[in-house]
Amino acid sequence: DTEVTQTPKHLVMGMTNKKSLKCEQHMGHRAMYWYKQKAKKPPELMFVYSYEKLSINESVPSRFSPECPNSSLLNLHLHALQPEDSALYLCASSQDGRGWVSPLHFGNGTRLTVT
Amino acid sequence: AQTVTQSQPEMSVQEAETVTLSCTYDTSENNYYLFWYKQPPSRQMILVIRQEAYKQQNATENRFSVNFQKAAKSFSLKISDSQLGDTAMYFCAFTGLSGAGSYQLTFGKGTKLSVIP
Numbered sequence: 178d179t180e181v182t183q184t185p186k187h188l189v190m191g192m193t194n195k196k197s198l199k200c201e202q203h204m205g206h207r208a209m210y211w212y213k214q215k216a217k218k219p220p221e222l223m224f225v226y227s228y229e230k231l232s233i234n235e236s237v238p239s240r241f242s243p244e245c246p247n248s249s250l251l252n253l254h255l256h257a258l259q260p261e262d263s264a265l266y267l268c269a270s271s272q273d274g275r276g277w278v279s280p281l282h283f284g285n286g287t288r289l290t291v292t
Numbered sequence: 293a294q295t296v297t298q299s300q301p302e303m304s305v306q307e308a309e310t311v312t313l314s315c316t317y318d319t320s321e322n323n324y325y326l327f328w329y330k331q332p333p334s335r336q337m338i339l340v341i342r343q344e345a346y347k348q349q350n351a352t353e354n355r356f357s358v359n360f361q362k363a364a365k366s367f368s369l370k371i372s373d374s375q376l377g378d379t380a381m382y383f384c385a386f387t388g389l390s391g392a393g394s395y396q397l398t399f400g401k402g403t404k405l406s407v408i409p
Contacts, residue, residue, distance in 0.1 A: 217402070218401070218402075219383055219399030219400065219401060219402055220337065220383075220397075220399060222396055222397070225396075233396070265335060267335075267337065269337070280327065280339045280342060281337070281339070281397065282339075283336055283337035283338070284336065285334060285335050285336045286335045286336070288335075
């Protein structure tokens with residue numbers, strides 16, 4: 178069982194739709210991450226929240242908008258996506274922002290398909 | 293910039309046998325951590341093992357152990373007594389302790405391991 182819960186598991190959306198991905202953890206972790214993973218590729222970091230503040234934005238297009246309402250929740254709002262944005266979106270958390278001290282715990286991901 | 297190289301895109305091993313996955317990395321940092329993550333078909337990335345660069349002793353976790361050669365910048369993963377549940381994609385990863393990259397994991401491209409009954 179994963180301690181990081183992502184919903185939905187699968188999402189199909191049109192290029193004009195607005196949708197949100199959700200991530201939740203109850204381990205008391207204070208850092209949360211969004212990764213994008215294309216098929217047969219390693220995950221690519223998108224955003225990092227540390228103590229509920231955005232600390233890293235890896236030059237991600239504005240059609241992806243992260244939100245961290247509280248220390249347990251992380252959202253990724255999607256708008257006007259392109260077909261090339263289809264991928265597995267992984268959420269992760271760690272005890273703090275020092276990823277080397279407290280390893281990342283990943284969720285099972287949301288498989289996103291943009292049509 | 294750090295790079296992580298996994299030269300074996302795919303490997304297979306017979307159940308109960310031992311297999312070694314290779315990983316090399318390049319960095320100018322002296323203090324860092326190395327990781328092996330496993331991603332089975334369930335998609336969840338799971339930490340297998342972690343090595344601190346300043347520790348000479350190789351990390352072990354049950355059937356998983358590493359051969360860490362700091363001078364050679366090599367970090368291989370040995371899986372003993374392979375089990376069907378070990379079938380997964382294995383990613384080697386690096387985190388430096390300084391600079392803007394300290395939040396980030398740099399991943400290798402992965403090795404797909406198949407355990408054959």
